[in-house]
Amino acid sequence: MRPLLRAATLLLAAGPVLTGCVSSFMVPGPEETGSTAAPSPEPSSPAPSPTPFAGTVAMRDFSFEPADLTVRPGTVVTVTNTGTTPHTLTAQDGTFDTGPVAPGATATVTAPSQPGASSYLCAFHHFMRGTLTVS
Template structure:
């Protein structure tokens, strides 16, 4: 008996791929549902993405005081806006100490124990200030003074 030729092996591989494709396709469509046909009259037309809604950028969006809560090694909110000289209160809801400190060290809190809070005054100069936790450098955010 002769060994199979390359063509016979390729045909077997194609047959196997076709069989797997059919069975996997059935499994996936059962899990994900079936996709509507492109030319189907019942398929809803795809609409271009609309504009994103964002918070107002005027004076109504800027507050004199903001509270940032720390939990699960995250600042909530991580990015926030406050008026020049506004008050920022940081509440540590985590199980370890944290800080909220400007990367350039122009503002920040001392270490805040679990369950405690600290307050600082936002810079008087308008702009974006990157900050982090000095103990956990992966914890980051941006304070915007506007």
């Protein structure tokens, strides 16, 4: 029992020394610096206003790529003719139309402001079809 008592006494004596060593490596807390207030939060900046996603469609080899595109209301869609013959991207309901786009040329259309789906085609090649979905 005597060795146990000696070990306990040694630990009690060394305790303050060890505590001082450990606390010198720790960051002081509010009780050590005298500060009791919680840190003030960073000022928040207003959320950025959403900008419409700029969609792109390629007219290539008598097809639209992608044929089906989903965008936000009012998005400007860039249409590029990468083929060898003129094409159009024309909404079947008449809401948008690039007009003829020559090979190598680019045109834009603006998506409708209301959500929904608009079927489109090439006015020269009616088998070229796609859907522009506004959501």
